[in-house]
Amino acid sequence: MKTLKFLFDRNQGWADAIKKDNPHFFSQLSAQQTPDYLWIGCSDSRVPANQIVDLPPGEVFVHRNIANVVVHTDLNCLSVVQFAVEVLKVKHIIICGHYGCGGIKASLDQKAHGLIDNWLRHIQDVSRFHQKELSLLNDEDRINRLCELNVIEQVKNVGNSSVVQNAWKRDAELSLHGWIYSIENGMLKDLDMCIETAEALDKKCRL
Numbered sequence: 001m002k003t004l005k006f007l008f009d010r011n012q013g014w015a016d017a018i019k020k021d022n023p024h025f026f027s028q029l030s031a032q033q034t035p036d037y038l039w040i041g042c043s044d045s046r047v048p049a050n051q052i053v054d055l056p057p058g059e060v061f062v063h064r065n066i067a068n069v070v071v072h073t074d075l076n077c078l079s080v081v082q083f084a085v086e087v088l089k090v091k092h093i094i095i096c097g098h099y100g101c102g103g104i105k106a107s108l109d110q111k112a113h114g115l116i117d118n119w120l121r122h123i124q125d126v127s128r129f130h131q132k133e134l135s136l137l138n139d140e141d142r143i144n145r146l147c148e149l150n151v152i153e154q155v156k157n158v159g160n161s162s163v164v165q166n167a168w169k170r171d172a173e174l175s176l177h178g179w180i181y182s183i184e185n186g187m188l189k190d191l192d193m194c195i196e197t198a199e200a201l202d203k204k205c206r207l
């Protein structure tokens with residue numbers, strides 16, 4: 001008897017439905033993956049990468065953590081970025097945050113949350129960089145603006161990683177994107193962080 005049997009039943013139904021549409025789907029997919037996109041998003045259960053952009057298995061390489069943070073000492077995230085860029089040769093890295101992010105809220109609330117507070121320090125750094133702008137907003141607007149600013153800072157972080165810098169040095173076709181998702185209406189918003197060269201990144205970082 002399988003534990004969580006209902007999930008295996010759902011899996012069977014899902015695989016059957018896909019095979020009904022295309023009997024070779026899984027055998028073709030098992031031969032190789034050639035995704036064009038690396039998605040770095042929040043672990044939040046309401047922000048599933050493939051479903052939001054309506055792409056099937058095989059199209060998006062995914063890394064998720066609390067509050068979609070790219071830290072230069074995080075071997076997990078950096079390994080994903082390296083594999084995606086150097087082996088899979090993705091053409092786009094998308095950092096996707098979301099409004100109302102629990103990690104962002106927790107970073108602002110001055111309470112103790114245990115181990116995770118060490119991770120949230122990275123978001124508090126983002127708050128510090130933008131303290132002046134954030135201090136002018138009411139609580140709800142401050143959370144949502146910090147959700148946006150966090151995406152913008154994480155695009156800069158991934159762009160400044162050695163993996164992305166080296167890719168641009170060898171003229172690889174690689175662009176960065178900063179997006180934010182609204183759980184309330186299911187819509188994505190582009191935060192105008194489309195960056196295709198090291199020079200363009202420098203310019204954004206100086207702004």
Ligand code: CO
Pocket residue numbers: 042043044066067068098100101102103104
């Ligand atoms: Co979140």
